Amino acid sequence: MRSSDDPVGGGPAAVQMLEQDWLRRRLAFVPRPFRFLAVGSLGLITDLGVFHAIPMHFEQPLAVRVVSLACATVVTWRLNRALTFNASGRSQRDEAMRYASVTALSQGTSFVIFTLLVLTIFAWLPQAALVSGAAAGAIIAYMGHSRVAFAPLQHSNKSMSHSESHA
Numbered sequence: 001m002r003s004s005d006d007p008v009g010g011g012p013a014a015v016q017m018l019e020q021d022w023l024r025r026r027l028a029f030v031p032r033p034f035r036f037l038a039v040g041s042l043g044l045i046t047d048l049g050v051f052h053a054i055p056m057h058f059e060q061p062l063a064v065r066v067v068s069l070a071c072a073t074v075v076t077w078r079l080n081r082a083l084t085f086n087a088s089g090r091s092q093r094d095e096a097m098r099y100a101s102v103t104a105l106s107q108g109t110s111f112v113i114f115t116l117l118v119l120t121i122f123a124w125l126p127q128a129a130l131v132s133g134a135a136a137g138a139i140i141a142y143m144g145h146s147r148v149a150f151a152p153l154q155h156s157n158k159s160m161s162h163s164e165s166h167a
Helices: 011-027 032-056 061-084 092-118 126-149 157-165
Strands: none
Touching: 011 061, 032 061, 032 126, 061 092, 061 126, 092 126
16 A cells, blocks of 8 residues: 555554544543543453462562563553543653652552561452552552643743742
8 A cells, every 4th residue: 555545644653542542532522531441440450460460470469560560551551541540731751751750659659568567467369459559550650641641731931920029
């Protein structure tokens, strides 16, 4: 196919964008918190799957949890950016840095709760400790991602007019 025959003129990347837009339009009727929970559920499935698979080769639950969190973060970052939150007007790099900051806080909270529970009352069932920590982390993540990572870029005209008035 010649590039002039391509309806979007951008090859495979453009086709992927159209497919993503199609899926996003199909999900537009679903309120954002529910989309966030759906993406988070896929992240949790990834997290639990990796957490369950790795101990077959390595039996340290805290180290395994770090790996499972990293895998889940990659999955949720891409899906939340594509399906949950509107474009912020920032570069993908800037959003990624903001996402990483919020994620570090939410996953740090999740990990602390997991650690406390897996070393005490849920030592016999580490998956319950994982889910408990993930629930607390999800609340922090939604608030942070909606207000920091994917918050719309705001142009400050007040600071311009204020500084110009003092010139």
